[in-house]
Amino acid sequence: MAARDPAPAQGRQASGTSGSSAGEHHVSFVEVSHVYEQGRRAVQSLRDISLDVPRGQFVSIIGPSGCGKTTLLRITAGLLQASQGRVLVEGLPPEAAQRAREIGFVFQEPALLPWRTVLANIRLALEIDRLNGRSGLPDPEALLATMGLSEFRDHYPHQLSGGMQQRVALARVLAFNPSLFLMDEPFGALDEMTRSAMRYELLRIWERPREDAGRRTAIFVTHSIAEAIALSDRVVVLSARPGTIKAQIEIELPRPRDPAVEQSPAFLAYAAQLRTLLAEEA
Numbered sequence: 001m002a003a004r005d006p007a008p009a010q011g012r013q014a015s016g017t018s019g020s021s022a023g024e025h026h027v028s029f030v031e032v033s034h035v036y037e038q039g040r041r042a043v044q045s046l047r048d049i050s051l052d053v054p055r056g057q058f059v060s061i062i063g064p065s066g067c068g069k070t071t072l073l074r075i076t077a078g079l080l081q082a083s084q085g086r087v088l089v090e091g092l093p094p095e096a097a098q099r100a101r102e103i104g105f106v107f108q109e110p111a112l113l114p115w116r117t118v119l120a121n122i123r124l125a126l127e128i129d130r131l132n133g134r135s136g137l138p139d140p141e142a143l144l145a146t147m148g149l150s151e152f153r154d155h156y157p158h159q160l161s162g163g164m165q166q167r168v169a170l171a172r173v174l175a176f177n178p179s180l181f182l183m184d185e186p187f188g189a190l191d192e193m194t195r196s197a198m199r200y201e202l203l204r205i206w207e208r209p210r211e212d213a214g215r216r217t218a219i220f221v222t223h224s225i226a227e228a229i230a231l232s233d234r235v236v237v238l239s240a241r242p243g244t245i246k247a248q249i250e251i252e253l254p255r256p257r258d259p260a261v262e263q264s265p266a267f268l269a270y271a272a273q274l275r276t277l278l279a280e281e282a
Helices: 069-076 094-099 118-131 140-146 162-175 192-206 225-231 259-263 265-279
Strands: 025-038 041-054 058-062 084-089 103-106 180-184 217-221 234-238 245-250
Touching (some): 041 217, 084 094, 094 103, 118 140, 140 162, 162 192
Parallel strands (some): 058 217
Antiparallel strands (some): 025 041, 025 084, 234 245
């Protein structure tokens, strides 16, 4: 992506949709609501979420605890059903997109198989897809090199640090070659130094195009304002429960980005704007 001029003191708020044509929308949310049962009480976690995510865009979702961020991500992945409205991924319902291997989900915990080595965990994608008659997936050894894991190929998960385990989890998702990354606070359990390093590692990987297409689309849930700004083309701010879209802030910082961007006046202005929006929901 070509570098753009630094952002003004206040980030530009996007409209409710992306403004691109329907064919460019990778993910579309149409009046999505979610209600769950808590004892004898019905609790609404999300209300009327409408949002379009263009192909190749990196979107972060932030908001107060309990506002439905993870719920929205799980609905997108087909792991939960919306109570109302619909989500389309590549024009398909999430369950169909999941079956087509269009969706890769990185969880808060790495969820590696402890009895498998690093390489064997990554090879799991190949084994599953061979059973389904699919071929042409990325080479696991090449993914190890991309993630800086080659020397750890024969290690088991318990022998790795938290940051290394998340690298393996990310490599395993890459092995499926999805067009859409869904990430639910994948660095939340890491110390601040490792977390900062991992977000720029993630950017480096995301900016590499797929072999058969362009840059992947990413939807990233986080509580970290700095993380959201550093990673994203757009930050979606949810209100307190029931979560609705309070604001969408376009992040007009040049790419590629490195840690130095976090000291720029534009970055600090975005951070102040997002802190104000979140404070209004406290």
